[in-house]
Amino acid sequence: MSKQPYTPVAPEGLQDINFLDANLQNCPYHAYQLLRDDAPVWKDPVTGFYVITRFEDLRRILLDTEQFRNNMAGGQGGSRDRLDAERAKRMQQLYRDNGWLPAPTLAGRDDPNHKQMRAMFNEAFRPKKINAMDPFVRDTAYKLIDAFVDDGRCDWVKQYAVPLPLIVIGQQMGVPEQDIWQIKAWTDAWVQRLGMMQTEEEERWSVEQEIEAQHYFQPIFERLRRTPDDTLLSEMVNRVIPEWGRPLNDNELHAEMMADTFVGGSETTTNAIGYGMKLLIENPEVWNTLKADPDRYLKTFCEEVVRLEGPVQGLFRIAGCDINLHGVTIPKGAMINIRYAAANRDEREFDCPADLDLERSKPGRHLGYGSGIHHCLGAPLARRELYWAFRALLDRVDTLRFADGANDFSVAPNFSLRAMQELHIEFDPLPVSRRIDPTKVDAESGATELGDENG
Numbered sequence: 001m002s003k004q005p006y007t008p009v010a011p012e013g014l015q016d017i018n019f020l021d022a023n024l025q026n027c028p029y030h031a032y033q034l035l036r037d038d039a040p041v042w043k044d045p046v047t048g049f050y051v052i053t054r055f056e057d058l059r060r061i062l063l064d065t066e067q068f069r070n071n072m073a074g075g076q077g078g079s080r081d082r083l084d085a086e087r088a089k090r091m092q093q094l095y096r097d098n099g100w101l102p103a104p105t106l107a108g109r110d111d112p113n114h115k116q117m118r119a120m121f122n123e124a125f126r127p128k129k130i131n132a133m134d135p136f137v138r139d140t141a142y143k144l145i146d147a148f149v150d151d152g153r154c155d156w157v158k159q160y161a162v163p164l165p166l167i168v169i170g171q172q173m174g175v176p177e178q179d180i181w182q183i184k185a186w187t188d189a190w191v192q193r194l195g196m197m198q199t200e201e202e203e204r205w206s207v208e209q210e211i212e213a214q215h216y217f218q219p220i221f222e223r224l225r226r227t228p229d230d231t232l233l234s235e236m237v238n239r240v241i242p243e244w245g246r247p248l249n250d251n252e253l254h255a256e257m258m259a260d261t262f263v264g265g266s267e268t269t270t271n272a273i274g275y276g277m278k279l280l281i282e283n284p285e286v287w288n289t290l291k292a293d294p295d296r297y298l299k300t301f302c303e304e305v306v307r308l309e310g311p312v313q314g315l316f317r318i319a320g321c322d323i324n325l326h327g328v329t330i331p332k333g334a335m336i337n338i339r340y341a342a343a344n345r346d347e348r349e350f351d352c353p354a355d356l357d358l359e360r361s362k363p364g365r366h367l368g369y370g371s372g373i374h375h376c377l378g379a380p381l382a383r384r385e386l387y388w389a390f391r392a393l394l395d396r397v398d399t400l401r402f403a404d405g406a407n408d409f410s411v412a413p414n415f416s417l418r419a420m421q422e423l424h425i426e427f428d429p430l431p432v433s434r435r436i437d438p439t440k441v442d443a444e445s446g447a448t449e450l451g452d453e454n455g
Contacts, residue, residue, distance in 0.1 A: 002405030014039055018046055020197055022413040028313065029354070032342035041328040047083065047196075047415075049316075049335045050328070053342035055349040055367070057325065061317060061338055062371040068317040068336065070374065071110045082335055087200055091207050099211035100218075102255035107264075107315075107374060114373065116243040120236070121260075121377050130380045133168070137384050140167050141392040142438035149396045149429045153403060156423040161273035162266075165385050169265035174220075174231035183262055186213035190258045191267055195414030214254045221253055232261075260377075269382045271311035271419040272302075273389045278409070278423060279305060280390075281400050283356050290358075294394050297358045302386040304356050306368035310341035313418050315370075340367045341418070395436040398428045 008027035011017050017031045018024060024031060035042050035053040042051045052058060061068045095101040106117055144164055148154045166180045175183065189209035192198060198206065224237040236256060240247050248256065280287050290297050314337050323330040330336065344366045345353040351360075369376040376382070406424035 003408040005408050006410050014042065017042075017044075019044065019051075019415055020046055022197070022411075025413060025418070026409075026411055028341065029345060032339065032345060035339075036342060036346055036348075041326045041330065043328070044337070047335075047337075049337040050319075050330050051314075051337045051339055052325075053339045053346075055343040055346040058338050058340065058343040058367055059371060061336070062367070062374065065110060065373060067320050067323055069110055069320045070108055070114070070317060071104065072108060072316075072318055083196060084200075087203070090200075091203060094204065094207050095211065098208075099214040100251045100254045102210075102258070103249070103251040105255045105259040106377075107260065111373065112243070116241050117248075118373075118377070120239045120241055120248075123235070123239070125377050125380070127380070130384070133172070133381065134384055136171060137164075137168055137381075138388045138392075138438055138441065140164060141385075141388040142395075145392045145396050149427075152429060153424070153426045156277045156425050157270070157274045157420055158422065160389070161270045161277075161423075164273065164389055165266040165269040165382075166262075168381070168385060169262060172231065172265075173233040173261060174229060175233075182216075183213070184266075186210065186216075187258065187262050187267060190263055191414065191417060191419075192412075194263075194416055195412075197413045197415065210258060213258065217254065217257050218250065221250065236261075264376070265378050265381070267417065267419070268311035269385050271417065272305050272309070272382070272386055274420045274423055275309035275311075275418075276302070276305040276386065276390060277393075277400075277425065278420070279308065279356055281402055281425065286356055286358060287400060290390070290394055294391060298387060298390060298394070299383075300358050300360060300363040301356075301390065302383060303363035303366065303368075304358070304360065305386065307344045307350075307363075307366035308354075308356060309418065310344055310368050311418060312368070312416065313341040314339040314416055340370075343367050391441070392438070395438075395441070396430055398430050400425060400427045402426070 006023070006026045008030065009021070009024045010030040011024070011034060014034065017034065019028070019031075032053055035051065040052065040054045040057060042053070043049075044051050052061060092101055106114065106121065109117060141164055144160055144167075148159055154160065162184060163180065166184060167177055170177060170180050170183070186209050189206040190213075193203055193206035193210075220233065221237050224231075224234045228234045228238050236248060236253060238247055280290075286301065290301060317336045317338060319330045319332050319334045319336060321332050343349075347353050349365075351357075369379040369382070403424035403426050407422070409420065409423075412419045412421050
């Protein structure tokens with residue numbers, strides 16, 4: 001049966017905006033425009049969150065860690081907790097009874113606690129280690145695409161966008177490649193819970209899936225404590241944080257495994273690779289330009305994908321005091337939803353913001369990887385993965401198209417993330433005689449970063 005593409009929802013007024021509506025999530029950009037123009041600080045009547053959508057406002061929030069806090073402990077709890085506090089308590093008890101209650105993640109901490117914990121990750125993600133990963137990322141990208149390129153068709157998400165970053169983060173963490181699909185199932189369940197759109201029964205299932213993952217990783221933690229190795233996971237398990245006088249405990253490790261390593265280290269890059277393909281097919285002139293000069297344009301293309309179709313649509317801060325912004329008072333303790341994807345299409349900051357522009361000045365000046373002290377630790381690795389994902393595509397494929405009638409382009413329901421679950425494409429592979437040997441492709445070409453241009 002042929003799938004029908006969704007019809008974008010264009011709200012006529014603020015009263016029509018509901019970010020928990022799956023139909024609106026399929027194309028939220030009309031709503032973002034309305035909010036940027038008419039209500040740059042908008043109290044969502046459904047969630048009670050204060051939604052911020054303009055670029056300069058988000059940049060200020062990300063750089064001001066005194067007024068806009070990350071630590072939600074001791075207050076009214078996190079975003080899910082505030083929607084139903086009693087249900088949140090039941091989920092927490094489920095963790096305590098059957099697994100480990102996740103501690104606050106790195107992203108959920110403020111300085112000095114955040115700085116102390118991040119120092120450990122900075123060591124693990126230092127440039128020398130990331131540079132050393134580049135040939136592995138490159139070879140993995142070519143290996144994956146060579147497995148299906150002669151078929152002339154694929155599910156781009158399942159066969160390429162999902163496994164590439166998962167295999168890479170699995171390599172860093174020392175997880176066997178044959179286990180990545182099981183880990184993907186666990187992270188999918190975690191992401192669904194993050195999205196705040198589950199029934200209580202569905203949320204219970206997600207928690208049970210995470211607890212199952214905890215019991216997979218716990219013996220690994222214990223083995224690495226006895227016998228450390230050179231993996232990132234061993235570093236996380238054993239490195240003592242000087243100010244704490246100890247390494248991470250089990251509750252902290254389990255939180256990091258889901259949020260900051262396997263979800264943060266794979267899910268968002270998967271989504272960017274997926275939408276990058278969609279944008280290429282929708283913009284054939286961009287494909288032709290990339291084919292003609294990938295060394296000049298490919299890095300900019302990767303930045304534009306993240307800006308235009310942000311894998312992370314928005315995250316949260318807590319008001320550290322009463323804040324007045326655009327005439328709206330945000331009370332101390334209120335939950336603030338910073339909408340990265342809206343800010344990244346703000347015409348006050350970007351010329352023709354809805355266009356994919358390979359000549360865009362300062363292409364790294366977007367908020368897709370955050371900014372300030374909470375700037376994404378994995379951004380350098382994510383940029384490499386995006387670069388090699390599309391460089392391998394350019395080196396193996398001549399023309400691209402959507403598989404006729406096979407896609408509806410709908411996104412998985414989620415308040416915070418944007419992800420297609422499938423993308424069926426067809427293509428004309430290059431003749432074998434014109435395919436580049438990946439070992440002859442300069443691994444250093446993907447290593448120069450555009451970097452965070454937001455301070």
